[in-house]
Amino acid sequence: MSKQRIVVVGNGMVGHKFIETLLEHEQAEHFEIIAFSEEPRLAYDRVQLSKYFDGSTAEDLMLTSEDFYKENGVSYALNEKVTQVNDKENTVSLASGNKIAYDKLVLATGSFPFVPPIPGKDQPHCLVYRTIEDLEAMTASAKESKTGVVVGGGLLGLEAANALKNLGLDVSVVEFAPRLMAVQLDEIGGQQLRTKIEALGVGVHTGKNTKEIVAGENSRYRMNFADDTHLETDMILFSAGIRPQDELARSNETIELGPRGGIVIDNNCLTTAPNVYAIGECALWNNRIFGLVAPGYQMAKVAVSHITQGAEAFTGADMSTKLKLLGVDVASVGDAQGTTPGCLSYVYQDGVNGVYKRIVISECKTKLLGAVLVGEADDFGTLQQMFVHGMALPENPESLIVPNTGGEQAAGAGVDALPDEAVICSCNDVTKGQICCSVQDGATTIGAIKDATKAGTSCGGCTVLATQVMNSELEKLGVEVNTDICEHFAHTRQELFHIIKVEKIKTFGELIKSHGKGLGCDICKPAAGSILASVWNEYVLEDELAPLQDTNDHFMANMQKNGTYSVVPRVAGGEITPDKLILIGQVAKKYNLYTKITGGQRVDLFGAQQHELPLIWKELVDGGFETGHAYGKSLRTVKSCVGSTWCRYGMLDSAEMAIRLEERYKGLRAPHKIKFGVSGCTRECAEAQGKDIGVIAGEEGWMLYVCGNGGMKPRHADLFATGLSDEQLIQYIDRVLMFYIRTADKLERTSTWMNNLEGGLAYLKQVTIDNTLNICDELEADMANVVNTYQCEWKTTLENPEKLKRFRTFVNSEEKDNTVLFVEERDQIRPATEEERVRFVEMPSSETETETA
């Protein structure tokens, strides 16, 4: 039997889903698939598009790869527009001139952004937000702009506003309707959202009808509104809704279109032309377009089912949505506006925390019809499931939205009440039963659930609910998820931190006696040592603390592969006087140390033996140097650029700020090392956005970025706050770092901490800017304690003859370590290789002096 040829036009999210589903089908081998995409790349995750501004690349967003298509025998052409459907001869025509025959044709052409016909809309810096190319255009435009306006205050518009904000622009949203998210929210919900968004510094202008876009006086453009007001801006982003992309379907008379566009389909996703299907945002079912990905995925499955003689049908979709818009949780379920005749509603409003919740119930008080949640949307999963499954309301329906004041968590009861067939992840069509099965098969983390079922891998909206289902199933199986730090403590690092602080524990001995067992090990001891240092900041070589220090911390130097050490004096901000530079050179020469400029703007001296460390440090400390903590899980360096003092572009004195920050946080012990960068302008010569704490000078003050990382898995830092004064900057850094120290896991850099932090950046801001946990004072006080109790560990050690004894190479001899051998290379020493060593050791009476290679 020859294969049936399936031609898929459009390789967006839904077109790809169709191909993926067909490939997984047991009859897959009977089909030949050819895909056409007008875009220059295969399908990517449009839903996560805004992640691009958080540092994701086009590569990260890909849903598939050319290799995957090739391996599975899928032919494809990129940058290839299909221009004509010839249903009489079963072919399509391509822009390149060719014709391709099909047995079945699938139109998955998506939609395009609607730009209202405003005079002046076609000028440069007037953009839309739909493709990766659009993102590139936005980024480029933002570089030349200070302010931006988003036209449209719906879901996408607010997401776009967030994106512009992340690009560093001053943003306003202009909405035609009298409130934000007019489709999903009721009036009070819209108002509440507006208050929250305005508090974030985003201007909101509702009830504005843009008449024209003309040249501005202070900015690039001026938008004139119908009510004779105006607004100036450098760039404009249109996000005023989408229109189904039905251009191709219009080329054919058999294919019926809706009065306002959209390709008409039946319950099998068939169009009015034989063998032609339409799925996703281009399809019009029952006079409705579905502008979400989950219904599109359902259509893809239905079309595959129909092509393979299955029985699935499309019967409409739930348009409930949950989103985090500008860090504000917003969700709507079913009839959120309460338009069903006779319906009743309950409203909960918390003006203090900006939370608004409303549920709409049926006249007979038995069914949930809809809900609106603003400011907190944890109940979304439960409410949506109740709505979709028509589950019976509890006796007091208000309990669904009134916050839990102690007692059992309502949500837990919610997931247990769900039937096994309840769809938890609508993007990927994963049921409660499937999640429970994968838990039974051994998945114990949400990551494992994602791998096994795909739940939570698209929009992410179902993660909370999926986690609840997983936890409840784990509990039923009697499995406890082990988060213990090691075999000696049945606690996490966070718990140990809490115990040490609350019980005022000062030594590891006390800690293990009261809360652990055994002697401890090389996992819990350094972790405890680090916590003790963060909390009490005592001298690390005290007898009780010394055994907790890794060899590097113990000898206050970094051990190298041959057992010698490197020495790194602090050079705050990379600024150094010629005299100090000369001193470093003299010391290096005297002790014959290999000398290298590090990646952290300072000098590293390698090859020092244990007993030489105090001698070397004595000379450095006498010359005014302090330890650089290159060995500690603590502040390493604050990289700086020269800034406004010398640089023609500098906006603020970045070098001075870098030195000030390095002096403030030096010696701060943390779960892992911490690096800062301070740049004098957005040219970013100090690479601050790749650091745990990044500071960049802007026109209105400092911009603070947090949780960046170079290293193994680079992470672009998140913009945390802008327009900061020196004092605000330091206050925020105090809070963020102390909160990190309190809550991170052992050896967790800020980047991974942020990636794992529930609620992410928005949550961090709530805690450290809005003070929602009411701990900001405490965080600052804890930091003040560390800052005020700083001591240079090397200085203290040099003053303490007892401690200096520890640096002897042998307790019973003045001899040198004869395993340490150096050879010379490029005029400096380096450790001898194994081969060289063997040669060396075999020579009689070998000394540990340098051999010239």
Place this chain on the structure above:
Amino acid sequence: MTQLQWHTICDANDLTEQVGVRALVGQDQVAIFKIEGALYAISAIDPFSNAAVLSRGMVGSLQSRIVVASPLLKQHFDLETGECLEDDTVSVATYPIKEEGGKILVAPAQEVAVS
């Protein structure tokens, strides 16, 4: 069995609980530890790097074994037997050690005794 050749190494109070020191016993570099009062001595040379670093490792317990972790690549060595926990084909020499009259004494590693 031959008589052990005890070498006096240092004063007992030169040792800090759970902090290793290094000693020369003949030509051998030996790592010495005091843990909850008990004394241990093993070769200081880490067989994975051939560097004399084991006295500078962190000590602790794993299950019921008392161990030191190499500061370089973190393999654990049983302080009683010298065995490497991660690789049972590797072990380091152990040395007899005792405290007597306020002094720490170590004897050279025994060749396997021929009875």
